[in-house]
Amino acid sequence: MTGPLATRVAKPDAAAIADAVRFLAGGGLVAFPTETVYGLGADATNGKAVARLYAAKGRPAFNPLIAHVTDIAAARTLARFDADATRLAGSFWPGPLTLVLPKAGDCPVADLAMAGLDTIALRVPAHDAARKILSGFGRPVVAPSANRSGHVSPTTAEHVLADLGGRVDLIIDGGATAVGVESTIVACLGEPVLLRPGGLPRETIERALGHPLAAAVAGADDAPRAPGMLPSHYAPRTPLRLDAGQVEAGAALLAFGPKLAAGAGGALRVLNLSERGDLTEAAANLFSHLRALDAAGAKTIAVMPIPRHDLGEAINDRLARAASGR
Ligand code: TXA
Ligand code: MG
Numbered sequence: 001m002t003g004p005l006a007t008r009v010a011k012p013d014a015a016a017i018a019d020a021v022r023f024l025a026g027g028g029l030v031a032f033p034t035e036t037v038y039g040l041g042a043d044a045t046n047g048k049a050v051a052r053l054y055a056a057k058g059r060p061a062f063n064p065l066i067a068h069v070t071d072i073a074a075a076r077t078l079a080r081f082d083a084d085a086t087r088l089a090g091s092f093w094p095g096p097l098t099l100v101l102p103k104a105g106d107c108p109v110a111d112l113a114m115a116g117l118d119t120i121a122l123r124v125p126a127h128d129a130a131r132k133i134l135s136g137f138g139r140p141v142v143a144p145s146a147n148r149s150g151h152v153s154p155t156t157a158e159h160v161l162a163d164l165g166g167r168v169d170l171i172i173d174g175g176a177t178a179v180g181v182e183s184t185i186v187a188c189l190g191e192p193v194l195l196r197p198g199g200l201p202r203e204t205i206e207r208a209l210g211h212p213l214a215a216a217v218a219g220a221d222d223a224p225r226a227p228g229m230l231p232s233h234y235a236p237r238t239p240l241r242l243d244a245g246q247v248e249a250g251a252a253l254l255a256f257g258p259k260l261a262a263g264a265g266g267a268l269r270v271l272n273l274s275e276r277g278d279l280t281e282a283a284a285n286l287f288s289h290l291r292a293l294d295a296a297g298a299k300t301i302a303v304m305p306i307p308r309h310d311l312g313e314a315i316n317d318r319l320a321r322a323a324s325g326r
Contacts (some may be wrong), residue, residue, distance in 0.1 A: 002167030009157055010173050012129035015145035017048060021136040023169045024049075029056055029134040032133055032175035034125040036096045036183050036199045037153040037287070038160050039068070039143030040168060041133070048111035050142060054112075056167040059149040065142040066098050068182075069214030070134045070203040075099075077142060078107045084187035084209060091208045092124035093122050096179050100187040113142045120132045123183055129174045132163045146171075152236060152287045152294075152322070156178050179286035181314045186213065197314040199283065210278060236294035236301070244302035252298035254289055256282060256306045267298040279311040286315055290322060 010016035012033075020030045020041075026147040028229035030041045040057060043049045044067045054061050069075050072089050081089065088099060088258045103109075103120045114120055125131065134141060145153035146160045146168075157173035164171075184198035186205065194213040196201060206212050222322040238252070247253050247263035251269045255261065257277040262268055271289040273282035303323075309315050 002039050005169055007165050007168055009161060009172060009173050012132070012174050016133045016170070016172060017129070017136055019186045020133045020170055020172055024133070024137050024141065025059065027052070028169040028322065029053055029167070030133070030172065030277060031154075031157075031164065031168050032130055032143070032210060033127050033157075033177055033257050034130045034143070034170040036069075036179045036181060037127075037177055038146040038157070038171075039125075039130070039141075039149055040146035040160075040164065041068070041141045043137075044109045044113055044140035044142040046110050050110045050112045055146070057144060057147070057149050059144065061112060062115050064111045064117055064121065065144050066122050067140040068119040068125055068130065068134060068143050069112065069140050070131065071124060073312050074140070075124065077104065077307045078109060079122055080105055082188055087208060088186060088188070088192070088205065089124075092205070093124035094131070096126070096183040097205070098123040098183045098185045098193060098198075099272050100185060100189065100195075101182050103191060103265070107232045109140055109142070116144070119189060121185065127174065127297045129172050129175075132205060133172070139177065150235060153182060153289050155284070155287045161286070172318055176284070176288070178285055180288075181311070181318060182313070187216075191288040197317045199311070199314065201310040202313055203310060230270045235322055235324075236290055238294050238296075238298055238305055239303050240319065241300045241322050242319055243305045245305075247302045250298060250301070251300045251302045252293040254293055254301055256304045267302075268298045269293060273315075275304070279307065279309075279315065282306065283311040283315055286318060 023030050035083040043054040100121045147163045155177045166316045179199040182198045184200040185196040208267050247267045249266040255272040
């Protein structure tokens with residue numbers, strides 16, 4: 001790459017989708033909405049395009065990418081599905097679930113995208129614009145969250161522009177994403193293992209499997225892990241204080257539920273993830289509220305306790321990472 005690119009932002013009409021497909025085919029980078037967060041897409045079969053993508057994100061190349069495809073049939077050309085994987089894909093694709101599977105012998109995805117692993121992460125997104133781009137392109141598209149490495153994932157086109165303006169060719173603006181946290185990642189390499197809690201609740205997956213999901217054991221050599229799940233992956237600049245029962249004067253408050261924490265009146269700024277205490281609404285608001293409070297100039301962000309069931313597992317996971325950063 002030479003100088004900065006002139007990044008264009010466009011609504012997902014037919015002309016913009018056609019441009020997105022053209023940029024991808026030419027080895028370019030296109031940010032587009034999925035139902036979880038915005039992704040930064042590149043042709044998964046083009047090693048040079050994948051290298052550009054790592055550079056644009058400032059992402060270490062040992063952290064592998066998710067390949068996005070239109071349907072299960074396309075996914076089967078890239079990886080081997082066992083019975084559990086077939087059941088999960090059949091139940092939840094298209095949707096916010098990523099499966100880590102053994103790579104097919106003739107998988108055309110560039111090795112760099114898998115960071116040298118013999119497994120591949122696959123996802124079939126549900127968002128209309130993403131689906132149109134994938135079917136127009138006809139090849140797998142690798143798409144990490146469209147943020148600079150280490151930043152909070154983007155849930156609007158404005159977030160993408162703030163992080164990656166000048167580094168991508170085109171941003172497709174489909175408005176705020178519906179789910180708001182990244183996909184749930186499950187490895188099916190034997191007993192299914194939850195690698196990353198996300199937009200599809202664990203409870204829903206376990207009901208489909210008929211048994212509990214094993215948890216990835218941090219530090220265990222034989223356990224598959226999501227290499228990108230570094231503790232500080234989602235760090236805002238402002239320090240976070242979790243499970244806050246009260247708010248110190250001058251702090252910002254990330255609230256949850258109808259009853260605010262004690263001292264909320266003295267907060268510099270208050271944003272509520274969900275006044276009615278709804279975890280789905282809270283997940284959708286999480287990253288944009290974190291970005292907004294990070295910009296408020298407070299010394300700390302106090303975060304009220306959030307239940308840990310359903311989407312609360314992913315919300316608490318991302319908050320714990322945000323709190324352990326910087
Ligand atoms: O919702 C999402 O999944 C979004 C949208 C854009 O699809 N994408 C996303 O990608 O969150 P990214 O790159 O930010 O996170 C992908 C995670 C990383 O933690 C990476 O280490 C893990 O998936 N991963 C990728 N391939 C893997 C593999 N073969 N084994 C284990 N983990 C893998
Ligand atoms: Mg990410």
